[in-house]
Amino acid sequence: MEERRQDIAARLKELREIEGASTETLAQALGVSATEYAAFEAGQADIPASALHDAARFLKADLTELLTGEAPRMKVFTVTRTGGGVTVERRKDYRYRNLAANFAGRKVDVFEVTVPADAGASGAHANSHPGQEFDYVLEGRMRVRIHGNELTLEAGDCVYFDSNHGHSMEALDGQPARFLAMII
Numbered sequence: 001m002e003e004r005r006q007d008i009a010a011r012l013k014e015l016r017e018i019e020g021a022s023t024e025t026l027a028q029a030l031g032v033s034a035t036e037y038a039a040f041e042a043g044q045a046d047i048p049a050s051a052l053h054d055a056a057r058f059l060k061a062d063l064t065e066l067l068t069g070e071a072p073r074m075k076v077f078t079v080t081r082t083g084g085g086v087t088v089e090r091r092k093d094y095r096y097r098n099l100a101a102n103f104a105g106r107k108v109d110v111f112e113v114t115v116p117a118d119a120g121a122s123g124a125h126a127n128s129h130p131g132q133e134f135d136y137v138l139e140g141r142m143r144v145r146i147h148g149n150e151l152t153l154e155a156g157d158c159v160y161f162d163s164n165h166g167h168s169m170e171a172l173d174g175q176p177a178r179f180l181a182m183i184i
Contacts, residue, residue: 002043008052009043011066015059016041029058031128049088049096050127053109053183057130063109064101071104078102085112093125094169096181109183115142115171126166132184133163140177143170153179 016026027037030051039045047055056063064072067086072078080099088096088111097112113135126145135144136158144151147165152172161167163183171177 005046006043007069008047008067009041011069012047012055012059013041015055015061015066019059021059026055026058030054048127049094049111050129052088054129062104062106064098067098068101072102072106073104074102075104107184111181111183112138113169113179113181115140115169115177115179117171117174117176126168128166129163129183131163132160133167134158134160134182134184135169136180138178138180140175141172142177142179143172144168145170 016023023037023041024034027034030037031054032040032051036045040047040051052066053063056066059066062072064070064086067088078100080102085097085099086101088098093115095114095116099110099112100106100108135153137153137155139155141152141154144153144159144167146159146161146167151159153159169177169179
């Protein structure tokens with residue numbers, strides 16, 4: 001995981017430099033302090049998945065390229081088999097699998113997200129990112145907090161929201177929760 005974090009940090013720095021953006025500009029775009037951003041770029045701190053998504057958009061890059069160093073190549077369709085996809089474990093609270101990483105020019109990022117049962121209160125840390133999000137619960141129950149509102153969702157339930165507002169998910173009942181997230 002440490003080596004992967006260093007690789008992502010190096011690609012982030014390289015893309016920022018290619019775009020001609022300062023560290024302060026990118027930190028502001030991600031909504032973090034310059035010190036926190038410097039730790040991301042130095043590979044000293046995990047980068048939340050939402051920040052990776054925002055950075056890719058800001059830097060006019062594909063999230064897959066930022067994560068893997070390879071540009072997506074599929075233009076007509078892509079298939080992700082069971083257990084496949086690009087794994088994103090950028091924060092201890094959630095585990096992500098990008099299910100459409102190989103499709104070039106995606107208009108939507110599609111993730112399978114697992115919220116571990118032990119995420120507890122740390123799972124309540126709010127994220128925000130530009131755009132909108134649709135989440136469909138596949139298994140388990142979870143508490144969803146969106147802009148001061150609290151919802152309980154279970155398998156088969158879904159929520160669509162403006163992801164510019166702070167939001168978080170927390171697994172309930174001592175069991176992990178797994179959901180499909182589409183970020184538009």
